[in-house]
Amino acid sequence: MKRKLLDYLCCPACAVRLDLTEVVVTEGEEIMQGRLGCAVCKSVFPIVRGVPRFVSSELLQADKAATAESFGWQWQHFTHTDELYGDQFLGWIAPVEPNFFHNKIVLEGGCGKGRHTELAARWGAREVVGVDLSSAVETAFAATRNLENAHIVQADLYHLPLARVFDYAFSVGVLHHLPDPRAGFRSLASRVKPGGHLSVWVYGAENNGWITRYINPVRKVTSRIDQRTLLQASKFPAALMYLATKLVYGPLNRGVGGRELASHLFYNDYLNAISKFGWREQHTIVFDHLVAPTSHYISREEFAEWWNDVHASEVQIGWHNSNSWRGFGKI
Ligand SMILES: C[S@@+](CC[C@H](N)C(=O)[O-])C[C@H]1O[C@@H](n2cnc3c(N)ncnc32)[C@H](O)[C@@H]1O
Structure with missing residues (x-):
């Protein structure tokens, strides 16, 4: 964890800034082992292998834990990168282009192995914070630790330990795996400062009836x-x-x-x-x-309601690859 991440972190319960109360091991700029503390509620959050951890056993309610655990293993196994990731990412967050990231403070909700946190950092974000609930953070940290503007945090999207300071937040392929995708969307939007922007990509209900009918039952077994x-x-x-x-x-x-x-x-x-x-x-x-044990398929109508819920303006909803929705709006 780089010290400047302290400017963005806050206690998930009290929303006050956290103190770095103990530094045990450092490697260059990274605090590899230490502790963060909340002066109000006295909660303590460990920094383990370079990543601040905000995941307690009570937080990990059964279904969320299962989803995160599955992905954690996946992202520690499939650690490869692909030169096509940049274009694929731009397809999910259109109309955002690489120069949009310039000098912005960026949040990624559900960063997996960190491929998009890394791209955002390379595309000129001032700082980018990638958050994930699972042990995928180990891979994400390894992939981004050499970028001075990239940070990885292990936390739950529903209880983000982050202040409302972000110019731009994005989440691709994550919200539809949450037990309550709409609540995850609201939580992500709540960390974008007024006038900032949000991008989200989710599976669509339209054109995916065959998946809900035939693949979901299979998934119940395979997960x-x-x-x-x-x-x-x-x-x-x-x-x-x-x-x-x-x-x-x-x-x-x-x-x-x-x-x-x-x-x-x-x-x-x-x-x-x-x-x-x-x-x-x-x-x-x-x-x-x-x-993934949980996958929701979101209709355009419902997706549009999510944006209304958070009073977003200038919302652009696009149909992607004829099977999913991408949205971009101003908070
Ligand atoms: C399909 S992966 C997508 C990862 C990344 N966005 C990408 O496209 O490479 C979904 C990710 O969401 C994470 N996740 C699931 N539930 C979460 C939660 N409640 N809070 C934060 N992350 C969560 C999983 O651990 C997993 O890494």
């Missing part, structure tokens, strides 16, 4: 399987998707005259987008779909 076993088992559906995208969807969509034909294929926009990725990323995507 309970030991993850090493699931890793092997998920190679079979991943291989089918990989072959379909590499042999059919990709070539047809990119070939002369093939686009019209491809537009009639099942789930074409999404599978075409995925076709650019190699095996490892496609395997991650399939594993990701099978490992």
